[in-house]
Amino acid sequence: MARDAHCHSCGTAFTNTARYPRECPQCGLQVWANPIPVSVVLVPVEHRGRVGLLVVRRAIEPRKGLLALVGGFLEEHETWQQGGAREVREETDVVVDAATLVPFWFTSTEPRPNRVLLFSQSAPLRSEDLPAFSLTNETSERGLIFGPAALDEVFAFPLHAEAARRFFAARGIDGPHEYTTL
Ligand SMILES: [Zn+2]
Structure with missing residues (x-):
């Protein structure tokens, strides 16, 4: 059945x-399909004298096998900070303090603006301080990228690649993305 084909209250088509x-x-109820926020966290990680961005390799569709920044939908009791920190913990075992997340870039998806991506940035971490990574149903690898070049070839979502490019541009970092597992 098509979504929202019938009234949620009285069942009238x-x-x-x-x-x-x-x-x-019949009853006058209005049904809306508002765009849904997605909290995505850029986690800078110092690794062997450089700063990379924390990414995961997707183990699920869509775009299975490609890289993504860490994020997801919010639960009803969560702020975007709390939901972002939870997603980072669930997908990577990395603990970031929700209180340290600061807005980085907000954008609507294209061509359908049915999601609003709330990119934030956490305080930087050091790779030697990260806990071991355990596989999840959604994530097959945890890693870092170190630069902006050719991100569209390895990233699942163009807007994640754009956020990463903005992160590196703000730090004056150019060059290959140099993915490494962590
Ligand atoms: Zn109705």
């Missing part, structure tokens, strides 16, 4: 399902 909001002809 909507007559116009071409767009939102939908208004029930």
Whole structure:
């Protein structure tokens, strides 16, 4: 059945399902499909004298096998900071303090603006301080990238690549992404 084909309250079929909001002809309930926020965290990690960005290799579709920054949907009781820190812990075993996350870049997805990506940045960590990585259902590797070049070839999502490029540009870092597992 198509999503939101019927009124959530009284079950009456909507007559116009071409767009939102939908208004029930029977009870007047309106159904909206608002864009959903996604909290994505850029975690700088000092490793052998350089600063890299924490990434994961996706073990699930979409874009299985490609790299991504760490993030996900918020749970109903979470701020974007808390949800971002939880995703980092769940996907990488890395602990970041939610209170240290600062806004980095907010953008809507394209071409459908049905998600709003809330990129934030954590305080820098040191690779020798990170706990061991354990595989998860969603993540097959944990690693670092060290530069902006050719990120579109290895990243799952163009907007994650753009956020990473902005991170490196702000630090004056150029050159190959040089992925390494961690
Ligand atoms: Zn109704």
